[in-house]
Amino acid sequence: MPQNESAVRWGIIGLGGVVVQQIAPAIAGSAHSRMVGCTGSTPEKTRAFAQQFGIKNCYSSVEDLAAAPDVEAIFIATPNADHHRMVLAAARAGKHVLCEKPLALSVDHGREMVDACRAAGVIFRVAFQIRLEEILGRVREIIRSGALGELRAVTFERIAPLRQHGAWRDDARQGGVLFDVAVHLFDQVEWLTGLKIRELSAYSHPDRRLGKADDTVAILGMLGADCHVVVRASREIAYAGNDLRVQGTTGMLETSALRWEAEHVLTIKTGPAAVEERFAATANYEREIEAFSREVRGGPGVLASGEDGIRGIELASAVLESIQTRRSIAI
Numbered sequence: 001m002p003q004n005e006s007a008v009r010w011g012i013i014g015l016g017g018v019v020v021q022q023i024a025p026a027i028a029g030s031a032h033s034r035m036v037g038c039t040g041s042t043p044e045k046t047r048a049f050a051q052q053f054g055i056k057n058c059y060s061s062v063e064d065l066a067a068a069p070d071v072e073a074i075f076i077a078t079p080n081a082d083h084h085r086m087v088l089a090a091a092r093a094g095k096h097v098l099c100e101k102p103l104a105l106s107v108d109h110g111r112e113m114v115d116a117c118r119a120a121g122v123i124f125r126v127a128f129q130i131r132l133e134e135i136l137g138r139v140r141e142i143i144r145s146g147a148l149g150e151l152r153a154v155t156f157e158r159i160a161p162l163r164q165h166g167a168w169r170d171d172a173r174q175g176g177v178l179f180d181v182a183v184h185l186f187d188q189v190e191w192l193t194g195l196k197i198r199e200l201s202a203y204s205h206p207d208r209r210l211g212k213a214d215d216t217v218a219i220l221g222m223l224g225a226d227c228h229v230v231v232r233a234s235r236e237i238a239y240a241g242n243d244l245r246v247q248g249t250t251g252m253l254e255t256s257a258l259r260w261e262a263e264h265v266l267t268i269k270t271g272p273a274a275v276e277e278r279f280a281a282t283a284n285y286e287r288e289i290e291a292f293s294r295e296v297r298g299g300p301g302v303l304a305s306g307e308d309g310i311r312g313i314e315l316a317s318a319v320l321e322s323i324q325t326r327r328s329i330a331i
Helices: 019-027 043-053 062-067 081-090 107-120 134-145 174-193 284-296 306-325
Strands: 008-015 032-040 073-076 094-098 124-127 153-161 197-205 216-223 227-234 243-248 252-255 262-267 275-280
Touching: 008 019, 008 062, 008 284, 019 032, 019 043, 019 073, 019 284, 032 043, 032 062, 032 284, 062 081, 073 081, 073 284, 081 094, 081 107, 094 153, 094 284, 107 124, 107 306, 124 306, 134 174, 134 243, 134 252, 134 262, 134 275, 153 174, 174 197, 174 216, 174 227, 174 306, 197 306
Parallel strands: 008 032, 008 073, 073 094, 094 124, 153 227
Antiparallel strands: 153 243, 197 216, 216 227, 243 252, 252 262, 262 275
């Protein structure tokens, strides 16, 4: 099959599980993208990844990959604390950036990253790929239509595998499950409803006050003027629903499990009888790569922005403050 000369040429920084299992296959399967360079935590890992996916060039540093003339877009999937330095390196080199969430671990770093990419004139997006799930697009449409009336309660739960790869997840300095998973839910709640979380209180296990990485966080907040929101994220629960429920003054909706299922069910009740809609699970990573590649080639921007990423850091920082002070925190 002839190579598409207009395909976006990707460099990959960070060669862990999400890249090997999701991102690299998505790029390899796309007619509009191809991988031309990579760099990982060790030369051996970089060479093995390049061989597995047929990548021509291995690089020993982020700066070398960013400077490579044949790289035009960079996917960053390193441990969270490394994102800041790597996005700045990509911006300095004039490369478009798709960065895994969380954008950074501090608002100041997030703003510096956004400003650097804006000054360089490059596209900067955050990998909140759950936005691309078809059932959640339908949920957003229903909520925004007003069919549920004024919202009064939103509950969203997402559970990660019991033991995900990467020892960095056990390092409290990397943000714990709060920055790894809960930031997805913050983004979703505000994106789906069009409302802002304005106050929250939170608990974690292990207790963040002990200096340990959290594996479970439970957050109660006020969404907009009069809506309660409950967000729970964990990576130490064996069986859980991974689902969403939205309740308003004239109706409600709820989803079936939103992870590890081939089909998702949306139940909507705005009258005496409930209505069910069914959706095949969406190939979110493939859609994410396609969307970013289209934007690089002049198409519309549909992925989460750097400003969206900063918002996630703001909310996560408020959660940390609430855990430390045992107080409700205004955003």
